[in-house]
Amino acid sequence: MSGKSSVVGTVAGPGDDPNEFVFVTPADKSIKTGEFITYTVSVDGGNRSVLARVTNRELIRGLPEGFLADPEVGPDTVAATLGVPTDDTELYRLTATVIGYYDTEMTTFANPRQLPAPGTPLSIAPDQQLETVLPNLGCETDSTDVTELEGTAHLGWLLNRSPKATNIHIPIEEFASTHLAILASTGSGKSYTASVLIEEMMGADSRASLLVFDPHGEYDTLAEMQGNEAFRGEDGYEPEVVYYDPERLRVRISELEIGDVMAVLDNPSNRMQERLSTAWRAMQRQESRTWGIDELIGEMEARYGEDDASVGALEWRLRQSIERNDLFHPEDNVPLNEIVDPGQCTVLQMDTLDRWNQQLITTVLLRRMYRERLDAVRDRDSQIEHPLFALFEEGHRFAPASGDAPSLGIMRTITSEGRKFGFGLGIISQRPSKIDQDVLSQCGTQISMQIKNPNDQDAIKNSVEAAGEDVLRELPGLTPGQAVVSGDAMNTPALIQVRQRRTSHGAGSRPVIEEWRDAYDQRQREPTQSEAADFGEGDSTGVQSLD
DSSP states (O other): OOOOGGGEEEEEESSTTTEEEEEEHHHHHHHHTOOOEEEEETTTTTTEEEEEEEEEEEEEESSSSSGSSSSSOOOHHHHHHOOOTTTOOOOOEEEEEEEEEEETTTEEEOOSSOOOTTOOEEEEEOOHHHHHHHHHOOOOOSOOOGGGGEEEEEEEEEETTTTTTSSEEHHHHHHHHHEEEEEEETSHHHHHHHHHHHHHTHHHHHHEEEEEEESSSSOOOOOOOOOOOGGTTTOOOOEEEEEEEEOOOOOOOGSHHHHHHHHHSSSOOOHHHHHHHHHHHHHHTSOOOOOHHHHHHHHHHHHHHHOOOHHHHHHHHHIEEEEEIIISSSOOOOOOOHHOOOEEEEEOTTTSOOOOHHHHHHHHHHHHHHHHHHHHHHOOSOOOOSSEEEEEETTHHHHHOOOOOTTTHHHHHHHHGHHHHHGEEEEEOOGGGGGGGHHHHTOOEEOOOOOOOOOHHHHHHHOSSSHHHHHTTGGGGOOEEEEEEEEEBBOOOOHHHEEEOOOOSSSOOOOOHHHHHHHHHHHSOOOOOOOOOOOOOOOOOOOEEEE
Protein backbone atom coordinates (compact mmCIF):
# COMPACT_ATOMS: atom_id res chain seq x y z
CA MET A 1 0.00 0.00 0.00
CA SER A 2 1.52 3.32 -0.97
CA GLY A 3 0.55 6.82 -1.95
CA LYS A 4 -0.87 9.74 -0.04
CA SER A 5 -4.41 8.37 -0.06
CA SER A 6 -3.31 5.34 1.97
CA VAL A 7 -1.78 7.42 4.77
CA VAL A 8 -3.85 7.14 7.95
CA GLY A 9 -1.68 9.07 10.38
CA THR A 10 1.61 10.78 11.07
CA VAL A 11 4.21 9.95 13.70
CA ALA A 12 4.31 12.57 16.48
CA GLY A 13 7.17 11.20 18.56
CA PRO A 14 8.39 8.41 20.86
CA GLY A 15 6.17 6.83 23.49
CA ASP A 16 6.87 5.76 27.06
CA ASP A 17 8.28 2.36 26.14
CA PRO A 18 11.48 1.97 24.06
CA ASN A 19 9.43 0.22 21.34
CA GLU A 20 6.50 2.64 21.43
CA PHE A 21 5.69 5.70 19.39
CA VAL A 22 2.66 7.96 19.22
CA PHE A 23 0.95 9.23 16.12
CA VAL A 24 -1.95 11.51 15.29
CA THR A 25 -4.89 10.69 13.07
CA PRO A 26 -8.16 12.45 12.21
CA ALA A 27 -11.42 10.79 13.17
CA ASP A 28 -12.31 9.81 9.62
CA LYS A 29 -9.27 7.53 9.64
CA SER A 30 -10.82 5.25 12.23
CA ILE A 31 -8.14 2.93 13.55
CA LYS A 32 -9.07 0.47 16.28
CA THR A 33 -6.78 -0.78 19.02
CA GLY A 34 -5.13 -3.99 17.92
CA GLU A 35 -4.91 -2.81 14.29
CA PHE A 36 -1.65 -3.34 12.40
CA ILE A 37 -0.06 -0.32 10.75
CA THR A 38 3.11 -0.06 8.69
CA TYR A 39 5.80 2.43 7.77
CA THR A 40 9.01 2.32 5.78
CA VAL A 41 12.44 2.65 7.36
CA SER A 42 15.97 2.21 6.04
CA VAL A 43 17.77 -0.78 7.56
CA ASP A 44 21.25 -1.88 6.40
CA GLY A 45 20.95 0.13 3.23
CA GLY A 46 17.54 -1.19 2.24
CA ASN A 47 13.99 -0.06 2.80
CA ARG A 48 12.01 -2.24 5.16
CA SER A 49 8.28 -2.32 5.75
CA VAL A 50 7.95 -2.30 9.55
CA LEU A 51 4.77 -3.43 11.30
CA ALA A 52 3.43 -1.93 14.51
CA ARG A 53 0.36 -2.74 16.61
CA VAL A 54 -1.96 0.01 17.87
CA THR A 55 -2.23 -0.34 21.64
CA ASN A 56 -4.06 2.78 22.80
CA ARG A 57 -6.32 5.48 21.40
CA GLU A 58 -7.29 8.79 23.01
CA LEU A 59 -9.12 11.89 21.86
CA ILE A 60 -6.96 15.02 21.92
CA ARG A 61 -9.42 17.40 20.27
CA GLY A 62 -13.15 17.04 19.90
CA LEU A 63 -16.35 19.02 19.67
CA PRO A 64 -16.81 21.69 22.35
CA GLU A 65 -18.55 20.24 25.40
CA GLY A 66 -21.32 22.81 25.03
CA PHE A 67 -22.35 21.08 21.80
CA LEU A 68 -22.85 17.87 23.72
CA ALA A 69 -24.85 19.26 26.67
CA ASP A 70 -28.31 18.64 25.19
CA PRO A 71 -28.82 14.92 24.49
CA GLU A 72 -31.93 15.72 22.45
CA VAL A 73 -29.94 17.64 19.84
CA GLY A 74 -27.10 16.04 17.94
CA PRO A 75 -23.75 17.88 18.02
CA ASP A 76 -23.64 17.92 14.24
CA THR A 77 -26.95 19.75 14.15
CA VAL A 78 -25.77 22.38 16.64
CA ALA A 79 -22.46 22.80 14.82
CA ALA A 80 -24.24 23.24 11.48
CA THR A 81 -26.57 25.85 13.02
CA LEU A 82 -23.62 27.83 14.34
CA GLY A 83 -21.72 27.42 11.10
CA VAL A 84 -18.90 25.49 12.76
CA PRO A 85 -17.32 22.80 10.53
CA THR A 86 -17.29 19.32 12.05
CA ASP A 87 -15.40 17.38 9.38
CA ASP A 88 -12.00 17.85 10.99
CA THR A 89 -13.02 18.70 14.53
CA GLU A 90 -11.93 15.41 16.11
CA LEU A 91 -8.29 14.47 16.36
CA TYR A 92 -6.88 11.34 17.99
CA ARG A 93 -3.52 10.45 19.48
CA LEU A 94 -2.70 6.75 19.20
CA THR A 95 0.06 4.67 20.68
CA ALA A 96 1.68 1.86 18.71
CA THR A 97 4.24 -0.79 19.58
CA VAL A 98 6.84 -1.75 16.99
CA ILE A 99 6.70 -5.45 16.00
CA GLY A 100 9.46 -5.30 13.40
CA TYR A 101 10.04 -6.08 9.75
CA TYR A 102 9.63 -9.58 8.33
CA ASP A 103 13.04 -11.15 7.77
CA THR A 104 12.59 -13.54 4.86
CA GLU A 105 15.75 -15.46 5.78
CA MET A 106 14.84 -15.95 9.43
CA THR A 107 11.11 -16.19 8.50
CA THR A 108 10.17 -14.17 11.53
CA PHE A 109 10.16 -10.56 12.69
CA ALA A 110 13.34 -8.59 13.30
CA ASN A 111 13.28 -5.44 15.40
CA PRO A 112 14.89 -2.47 13.55
CA ARG A 113 15.76 -0.96 16.99
CA GLN A 114 14.81 2.49 15.81
CA LEU A 115 11.56 4.31 16.08
CA PRO A 116 10.06 6.14 13.11
CA ALA A 117 11.02 9.81 12.93
CA PRO A 118 8.36 12.43 13.66
CA GLY A 119 6.44 13.17 10.51
CA THR A 120 6.75 9.63 9.14
CA PRO A 121 3.54 8.70 7.33
CA LEU A 122 1.73 5.55 8.47
CA SER A 123 -0.50 3.20 6.52
CA ILE A 124 -2.79 0.29 7.31
CA ALA A 125 -0.86 -2.94 6.75
CA PRO A 126 -2.09 -4.79 3.62
CA ASP A 127 -4.25 -7.89 4.19
CA GLN A 128 -2.08 -10.31 2.26
CA GLN A 129 1.07 -9.14 4.01
CA LEU A 130 -0.54 -9.84 7.38
CA GLU A 131 -1.86 -13.23 6.27
CA THR A 132 1.72 -14.15 5.34
CA VAL A 133 3.76 -12.78 8.21
CA LEU A 134 1.55 -12.92 11.32
CA PRO A 135 1.38 -16.74 11.55
CA ASN A 136 4.60 -18.72 11.78
CA LEU A 137 4.27 -20.24 8.30
CA GLY A 138 7.95 -20.01 7.32
CA CYS A 139 7.19 -18.05 4.14
CA GLU A 140 10.18 -16.78 2.15
CA THR A 141 8.32 -13.67 1.00
CA ASP A 142 5.94 -11.32 2.77
CA SER A 143 3.24 -11.73 0.12
CA THR A 144 2.77 -15.48 -0.20
CA ASP A 145 -0.66 -16.87 -1.01
CA VAL A 146 -1.06 -18.90 2.18
CA THR A 147 -4.14 -20.71 0.88
CA GLU A 148 -1.77 -22.64 -1.37
CA LEU A 149 0.24 -23.94 1.60
CA GLU A 150 -0.40 -27.44 2.97
CA GLY A 151 -0.64 -28.34 6.64
CA THR A 152 -2.29 -25.14 7.80
CA ALA A 153 -5.44 -24.59 9.81
CA HIS A 154 -7.78 -21.79 8.82
CA LEU A 155 -8.72 -20.53 12.26
CA GLY A 156 -10.54 -17.30 11.38
CA TRP A 157 -9.74 -13.72 10.43
CA LEU A 158 -8.38 -10.57 12.03
CA LEU A 159 -10.92 -9.05 14.37
CA ASN A 160 -10.21 -5.43 13.44
CA ARG A 161 -10.74 -5.95 9.73
CA SER A 162 -13.89 -6.69 7.75
CA PRO A 163 -15.09 -10.30 8.10
CA LYS A 164 -12.86 -12.68 6.12
CA ALA A 165 -10.69 -9.78 4.86
CA THR A 166 -7.49 -10.99 6.58
CA ASN A 167 -7.63 -14.73 7.12
CA ILE A 168 -5.36 -16.38 9.67
CA HIS A 169 -3.96 -19.82 8.83
CA ILE A 170 -1.77 -21.30 11.56
CA PRO A 171 0.70 -24.16 10.98
CA ILE A 172 -0.74 -27.41 12.34
CA GLU A 173 2.71 -28.90 12.82
CA GLU A 174 3.67 -26.15 15.27
CA PHE A 175 0.83 -26.55 17.72
CA ALA A 176 0.57 -30.33 17.24
CA SER A 177 4.19 -30.87 18.26
CA THR A 178 4.74 -28.13 20.85
CA HIS A 179 1.29 -28.47 22.44
CA LEU A 180 -1.74 -26.23 22.56
CA ALA A 181 -3.87 -24.48 25.18
CA ILE A 182 -7.39 -23.15 24.57
CA LEU A 183 -8.44 -21.04 27.55
CA ALA A 184 -11.79 -19.33 27.98
CA SER A 185 -14.67 -18.75 30.35
CA THR A 186 -17.80 -20.86 30.04
CA GLY A 187 -19.74 -20.00 26.91
CA SER A 188 -16.88 -18.16 25.22
CA GLY A 189 -16.41 -20.78 22.51
CA LYS A 190 -13.47 -22.92 23.59
CA SER A 191 -14.97 -26.28 22.52
CA TYR A 192 -16.25 -24.61 19.33
CA THR A 193 -12.72 -23.38 18.58
CA ALA A 194 -11.28 -26.80 19.39
CA SER A 195 -13.72 -28.37 16.94
CA VAL A 196 -12.66 -25.90 14.24
CA LEU A 197 -9.07 -27.05 14.73
CA ILE A 198 -10.16 -30.70 14.69
CA GLU A 199 -11.94 -30.08 11.38
CA GLU A 200 -8.78 -28.54 9.97
CA MET A 201 -6.53 -31.34 11.26
CA MET A 202 -8.82 -34.03 9.85
CA GLY A 203 -8.82 -32.43 6.38
CA ALA A 204 -7.27 -34.15 3.40
CA ASP A 205 -4.09 -32.06 3.70
CA SER A 206 -3.28 -33.23 7.22
CA ARG A 207 -5.07 -36.58 7.93
CA ALA A 208 -4.19 -36.38 11.60
CA SER A 209 -4.29 -39.10 14.20
CA LEU A 210 -6.44 -37.49 16.89
CA LEU A 211 -7.65 -38.62 20.28
CA VAL A 212 -10.20 -36.51 22.15
CA PHE A 213 -10.72 -37.04 25.88
CA ASP A 214 -14.32 -35.92 26.30
CA PRO A 215 -15.60 -35.95 29.90
CA HIS A 216 -18.91 -34.24 29.02
CA GLY A 217 -19.94 -35.75 25.68
CA GLU A 218 -19.53 -32.47 23.76
CA TYR A 219 -18.06 -33.82 20.52
CA ASP A 220 -20.84 -36.04 19.20
CA THR A 221 -21.34 -33.96 16.07
CA LEU A 222 -17.81 -34.51 14.76
CA ALA A 223 -19.24 -37.63 13.07
CA GLU A 224 -20.68 -35.23 10.48
CA MET A 225 -17.19 -35.01 8.99
CA GLN A 226 -17.69 -38.50 7.58
CA GLY A 227 -19.17 -38.31 4.12
CA ASN A 228 -18.87 -34.51 4.07
CA GLU A 229 -17.52 -33.27 0.75
CA ALA A 230 -15.49 -30.54 2.51
CA PHE A 231 -13.24 -33.16 4.12
CA ARG A 232 -12.85 -35.47 1.11
CA GLY A 233 -9.50 -35.78 -0.65
CA GLU A 234 -8.89 -36.15 -4.37
CA ASP A 235 -7.65 -39.69 -3.73
CA GLY A 236 -10.89 -40.64 -2.01
CA TYR A 237 -9.72 -39.89 1.54
CA GLU A 238 -12.43 -39.34 4.15
CA PRO A 239 -11.83 -38.85 7.85
CA GLU A 240 -13.03 -41.59 10.16
CA VAL A 241 -14.63 -40.68 13.48
CA VAL A 242 -14.75 -43.38 16.15
CA TYR A 243 -16.59 -43.09 19.45
CA TYR A 244 -15.49 -45.12 22.44
CA ASP A 245 -18.14 -45.27 25.17
CA PRO A 246 -17.35 -46.28 28.78
CA GLU A 247 -18.51 -49.86 28.09
CA ARG A 248 -15.47 -50.31 25.84
CA LEU A 249 -12.98 -48.55 28.09
CA ARG A 250 -10.93 -51.10 30.01
CA VAL A 251 -7.65 -51.00 31.92
CA ARG A 252 -5.71 -54.22 32.22
CA ILE A 253 -4.70 -54.58 35.86
CA SER A 254 -1.09 -55.35 34.99
CA GLU A 255 -0.87 -51.96 33.20
CA LEU A 256 -1.31 -50.15 36.51
CA GLU A 257 1.78 -48.99 38.33
CA ILE A 258 2.12 -49.30 42.05
CA GLY A 259 1.55 -45.55 42.45
CA ASP A 260 -1.80 -45.87 40.64
CA VAL A 261 -2.87 -48.68 42.96
CA MET A 262 -1.81 -46.83 46.08
CA ALA A 263 -3.86 -43.85 44.93
CA VAL A 264 -6.91 -46.07 44.43
CA LEU A 265 -6.70 -47.69 47.85
CA ASP A 266 -8.09 -45.96 50.90
CA ASN A 267 -5.08 -44.74 52.89
CA PRO A 268 -3.17 -48.06 53.32
CA SER A 269 -0.80 -48.35 56.29
CA ASN A 270 2.96 -48.43 55.84
CA ARG A 271 2.98 -52.18 56.44
CA MET A 272 0.30 -52.71 53.79
CA GLN A 273 2.18 -50.48 51.32
CA GLU A 274 5.36 -52.49 51.83
CA ARG A 275 3.61 -55.82 51.27
CA LEU A 276 1.68 -54.62 48.24
CA SER A 277 4.73 -52.99 46.62
CA THR A 278 6.81 -56.15 46.99
CA ALA A 279 4.10 -58.41 45.58
CA TRP A 280 3.24 -55.98 42.77
CA ARG A 281 6.84 -55.79 41.56
CA ALA A 282 7.03 -59.60 41.65
CA MET A 283 3.89 -59.88 39.52
CA GLN A 284 5.14 -57.34 37.01
CA ARG A 285 8.36 -59.33 36.56
CA GLN A 286 6.32 -62.31 35.42
CA GLU A 287 6.08 -63.03 31.73
CA SER A 288 2.29 -63.17 31.84
CA ARG A 289 0.50 -59.80 31.59
CA THR A 290 -2.94 -61.23 32.29
CA TRP A 291 -3.10 -61.64 36.03
CA GLY A 292 -5.72 -60.37 38.41
CA ILE A 293 -6.41 -59.72 42.07
CA ASP A 294 -6.55 -63.46 42.92
CA GLU A 295 -3.02 -63.99 41.65
CA LEU A 296 -1.80 -60.87 43.44
CA ILE A 297 -3.32 -61.96 46.76
CA GLY A 298 -1.79 -65.41 46.25
CA GLU A 299 1.63 -63.83 45.80
CA MET A 300 1.28 -61.86 49.04
CA GLU A 301 0.04 -64.91 50.96
CA ALA A 302 2.97 -66.94 49.65
CA ARG A 303 5.38 -64.31 50.94
CA TYR A 304 3.78 -63.27 54.22
CA GLY A 305 1.47 -66.16 55.11
CA GLU A 306 -2.28 -66.63 54.74
CA ASP A 307 -2.96 -65.35 58.26
CA ASP A 308 -1.13 -62.04 57.82
CA ALA A 309 -3.50 -59.28 58.97
CA SER A 310 -2.13 -56.69 56.54
CA VAL A 311 -2.60 -59.03 53.60
CA GLY A 312 -6.15 -59.70 54.73
CA ALA A 313 -6.89 -55.97 54.92
CA LEU A 314 -5.31 -55.44 51.51
CA GLU A 315 -7.39 -58.19 49.97
CA TRP A 316 -10.62 -56.52 51.09
CA ARG A 317 -9.50 -53.13 49.76
CA LEU A 318 -8.23 -54.49 46.44
CA ARG A 319 -11.45 -56.39 45.78
CA GLN A 320 -13.54 -53.34 46.71
CA SER A 321 -11.62 -50.79 44.66
CA ILE A 322 -10.32 -52.75 41.68
CA GLU A 323 -11.99 -56.13 41.29
CA ARG A 324 -15.53 -54.70 41.61
CA ASN A 325 -14.76 -51.78 39.31
CA ASP A 326 -15.77 -52.58 35.71
CA LEU A 327 -12.99 -50.33 34.45
CA PHE A 328 -10.32 -52.85 35.49
CA HIS A 329 -9.92 -56.31 33.99
CA PRO A 330 -7.25 -59.03 34.23
CA GLU A 331 -7.07 -59.42 30.44
CA ASP A 332 -9.00 -56.74 28.55
CA ASN A 333 -7.30 -53.53 27.49
CA VAL A 334 -8.18 -50.74 25.10
CA PRO A 335 -6.46 -51.80 21.86
CA LEU A 336 -4.20 -48.93 20.77
CA ASN A 337 -4.46 -49.86 17.11
CA GLU A 338 -8.21 -49.21 17.29
CA ILE A 339 -8.10 -45.78 18.84
CA VAL A 340 -5.20 -44.14 16.98
CA ASP A 341 -4.70 -44.21 13.24
CA PRO A 342 -3.90 -41.60 10.57
CA GLY A 343 -7.07 -39.99 9.30
CA GLN A 344 -8.96 -41.11 12.41
CA CYS A 345 -10.45 -38.98 15.17
CA THR A 346 -11.35 -41.06 18.20
CA VAL A 347 -13.56 -39.54 20.88
CA LEU A 348 -13.31 -41.19 24.28
CA GLN A 349 -16.72 -40.57 25.83
CA MET A 350 -16.15 -40.59 29.56
CA ASP A 351 -19.25 -38.71 30.69
CA THR A 352 -20.59 -41.60 32.78
CA LEU A 353 -17.28 -42.29 34.53
CA ASP A 354 -16.48 -40.55 37.77
CA ARG A 355 -13.53 -38.19 37.89
CA TRP A 356 -11.18 -40.73 39.43
CA ASN A 357 -11.86 -43.35 36.76
CA GLN A 358 -11.49 -40.70 34.04
CA GLN A 359 -8.06 -39.85 35.41
CA LEU A 360 -7.02 -43.50 35.71
CA ILE A 361 -8.00 -44.53 32.18
CA THR A 362 -6.24 -41.40 30.93
CA THR A 363 -3.11 -42.20 32.92
CA VAL A 364 -2.79 -45.72 31.59
CA LEU A 365 -3.64 -44.81 27.99
CA LEU A 366 -1.17 -41.92 27.87
CA ARG A 367 1.54 -44.05 29.44
CA ARG A 368 1.02 -46.83 26.91
CA MET A 369 0.92 -44.46 23.94
CA TYR A 370 3.98 -42.55 25.08
CA ARG A 371 5.89 -45.83 25.49
CA GLU A 372 4.89 -46.90 21.98
CA ARG A 373 5.94 -43.56 20.48
CA LEU A 374 9.28 -43.77 22.25
CA ASP A 375 9.80 -47.27 20.82
CA ALA A 376 8.84 -46.08 17.33
CA VAL A 377 11.35 -43.22 17.36
CA ARG A 378 14.07 -45.56 18.62
CA ASP A 379 13.36 -48.11 15.86
CA ARG A 380 11.91 -50.70 18.18
CA ASP A 381 8.68 -52.61 17.56
CA SER A 382 5.77 -50.27 18.18
CA GLN A 383 2.00 -50.24 17.82
CA ILE A 384 2.02 -46.52 16.99
CA GLU A 385 4.33 -45.74 14.10
CA HIS A 386 2.91 -42.27 13.44
CA PRO A 387 2.70 -39.01 15.44
CA LEU A 388 -0.48 -38.39 17.38
CA PHE A 389 -2.26 -35.53 19.09
CA ALA A 390 -4.41 -35.87 22.20
CA LEU A 391 -6.92 -33.15 23.09
CA PHE A 392 -8.27 -32.80 26.64
CA GLU A 393 -11.58 -31.10 27.30
CA GLU A 394 -11.67 -29.86 30.92
CA GLY A 395 -7.87 -30.06 31.00
CA HIS A 396 -7.69 -28.91 34.63
CA ARG A 397 -9.39 -32.19 35.55
CA PHE A 398 -6.48 -34.24 34.20
CA ALA A 399 -3.60 -31.88 35.08
CA PRO A 400 -4.81 -30.03 38.18
CA ALA A 401 -2.72 -27.41 39.91
CA SER A 402 -3.47 -29.19 43.19
CA GLY A 403 -1.46 -32.20 41.96
CA ASP A 404 -4.27 -34.53 43.01
CA ALA A 405 -4.53 -36.68 39.87
CA PRO A 406 -2.61 -39.77 38.78
CA SER A 407 -2.63 -38.46 35.19
CA LEU A 408 -0.62 -35.35 36.06
CA GLY A 409 2.78 -37.06 36.01
CA ILE A 410 2.51 -38.51 32.51
CA MET A 411 1.03 -35.24 31.20
CA ARG A 412 4.01 -33.35 32.55
CA THR A 413 6.31 -35.85 30.85
CA ILE A 414 4.56 -35.56 27.49
CA THR A 415 4.39 -31.76 27.51
CA SER A 416 8.10 -31.52 28.34
CA GLU A 417 9.41 -34.35 26.14
CA GLY A 418 6.62 -35.39 23.77
CA ARG A 419 7.77 -33.15 20.92
CA LYS A 420 10.80 -35.38 20.32
CA PHE A 421 8.55 -38.42 20.02
CA GLY A 422 5.73 -36.94 17.93
CA PHE A 423 3.23 -36.83 20.77
CA GLY A 424 1.37 -33.54 21.20
CA LEU A 425 -1.22 -32.50 23.76
CA GLY A 426 -3.97 -29.92 23.68
CA ILE A 427 -5.48 -28.53 26.89
CA ILE A 428 -8.93 -26.94 26.92
CA SER A 429 -10.04 -25.28 30.13
CA GLN A 430 -12.25 -22.60 31.59
CA ARG A 431 -10.01 -22.30 34.66
CA PRO A 432 -6.37 -21.63 33.70
CA SER A 433 -5.54 -21.01 37.36
CA LYS A 434 -6.60 -24.58 38.14
CA ILE A 435 -4.17 -26.13 35.62
CA ASP A 436 -0.73 -27.30 36.68
CA GLN A 437 1.63 -24.47 35.74
CA ASP A 438 4.33 -26.85 34.44
CA VAL A 439 1.84 -28.31 31.95
CA LEU A 440 0.33 -24.97 30.97
CA SER A 441 3.67 -23.24 30.47
CA GLN A 442 4.77 -26.02 28.09
CA CYS A 443 1.82 -25.39 25.76
CA GLY A 444 3.64 -23.51 23.02
CA THR A 445 0.55 -22.16 21.24
CA GLN A 446 -2.23 -20.43 23.13
CA ILE A 447 -5.72 -19.46 22.08
CA SER A 448 -7.07 -17.23 24.82
CA MET A 449 -10.68 -16.13 24.75
CA GLN A 450 -12.83 -14.13 27.14
CA ILE A 451 -11.45 -14.46 30.67
CA LYS A 452 -12.88 -12.28 33.45
CA ASN A 453 -11.66 -14.04 36.59
CA PRO A 454 -8.56 -12.13 37.85
CA ASN A 455 -6.88 -15.34 39.04
CA ASP A 456 -7.31 -16.91 35.61
CA GLN A 457 -6.01 -13.77 33.92
CA ASP A 458 -2.92 -13.90 36.14
CA ALA A 459 -2.41 -17.57 35.28
CA ILE A 460 -2.36 -16.70 31.58
CA LYS A 461 0.04 -13.81 32.13
CA ASN A 462 2.38 -16.04 34.12
CA SER A 463 2.40 -18.92 31.69
CA VAL A 464 1.83 -17.36 28.27
CA GLU A 465 5.05 -15.54 27.61
CA ALA A 466 4.34 -14.73 23.97
CA ALA A 467 1.23 -12.64 24.62
CA GLY A 468 2.14 -9.12 25.62
CA GLU A 469 0.40 -7.04 28.25
CA ASP A 470 -1.37 -4.93 25.65
CA VAL A 471 -2.91 -8.04 24.08
CA LEU A 472 -3.86 -9.66 27.38
CA ARG A 473 -5.70 -6.51 28.39
CA GLU A 474 -8.18 -7.40 25.64
CA LEU A 475 -9.27 -10.67 27.30
CA PRO A 476 -12.11 -9.35 29.52
CA GLY A 477 -13.67 -7.44 26.63
CA LEU A 478 -13.77 -10.25 24.10
CA THR A 479 -17.12 -11.68 23.06
CA PRO A 480 -17.85 -15.35 22.25
CA GLY A 481 -15.86 -16.49 19.24
CA GLN A 482 -13.17 -13.84 19.59
CA ALA A 483 -9.68 -14.88 20.64
CA VAL A 484 -6.06 -13.88 21.07
CA VAL A 485 -3.77 -16.33 19.26
CA SER A 486 -0.16 -16.34 20.38
CA GLY A 487 2.89 -18.54 20.83
CA ASP A 488 4.80 -20.88 18.55
CA ALA A 489 2.20 -20.90 15.78
CA MET A 490 2.35 -17.10 15.49
CA ASN A 491 5.15 -14.63 14.81
CA THR A 492 3.22 -12.08 16.89
CA PRO A 493 -0.06 -12.29 18.83
CA ALA A 494 -3.22 -11.37 16.95
CA LEU A 495 -6.86 -10.78 17.78
CA ILE A 496 -9.10 -12.97 15.63
CA GLN A 497 -12.67 -13.95 15.04
CA VAL A 498 -12.94 -17.75 14.91
CA ARG A 499 -14.46 -19.03 11.68
CA GLN A 500 -17.76 -20.90 11.49
CA ARG A 501 -17.70 -24.66 11.94
CA ARG A 502 -18.43 -26.99 9.04
CA THR A 503 -20.08 -29.47 11.43
CA SER A 504 -22.82 -28.73 13.93
CA HIS A 505 -21.92 -27.44 17.35
CA GLY A 506 -22.84 -29.95 20.05
CA ALA A 507 -21.89 -28.05 23.18
CA GLY A 508 -24.17 -25.04 23.10
CA SER A 509 -26.47 -23.98 25.92
CA ARG A 510 -29.74 -25.83 26.37
CA PRO A 511 -32.89 -24.15 24.97
CA VAL A 512 -34.29 -23.97 28.49
CA ILE A 513 -37.39 -21.89 27.69
CA GLU A 514 -38.46 -24.30 24.98
CA GLU A 515 -37.75 -27.30 27.17
CA TRP A 516 -39.68 -25.78 30.10
CA ARG A 517 -42.70 -25.19 27.89
CA ASP A 518 -42.54 -28.71 26.43
CA ALA A 519 -42.24 -30.21 29.90
CA TYR A 520 -45.19 -28.11 31.13
CA ASP A 521 -47.35 -29.15 28.16
CA GLN A 522 -46.42 -32.78 28.73
CA ARG A 523 -47.35 -32.45 32.37
CA GLN A 524 -50.73 -30.98 31.44
CA ARG A 525 -51.47 -33.90 29.12
CA GLU A 526 -50.86 -36.47 31.84
CA PRO A 527 -54.00 -37.83 33.58
CA THR A 528 -54.66 -36.29 36.96
CA GLN A 529 -53.79 -38.69 39.77
CA SER A 530 -56.95 -39.29 41.82
CA GLU A 531 -57.04 -40.54 45.34
CA ALA A 532 -57.61 -44.24 45.64
CA ALA A 533 -61.23 -45.05 46.32
CA ASP A 534 -61.90 -46.59 49.71
CA PHE A 535 -63.66 -49.85 49.04
CA GLY A 536 -62.94 -51.25 52.48
CA GLU A 537 -65.68 -52.55 54.63
CA GLY A 538 -64.58 -50.99 57.87
CA ASP A 539 -66.30 -48.12 59.52
CA SER A 540 -65.20 -44.65 58.66
CA THR A 541 -63.00 -43.10 61.24
CA GLY A 542 -64.39 -39.70 60.39
CA VAL A 543 -62.47 -36.48 60.68
CA GLN A 544 -59.48 -36.85 62.95
CA SER A 545 -58.62 -34.25 65.45
CA LEU A 546 -55.17 -32.66 65.11
CA ASP A 547 -54.94 -32.19 68.82
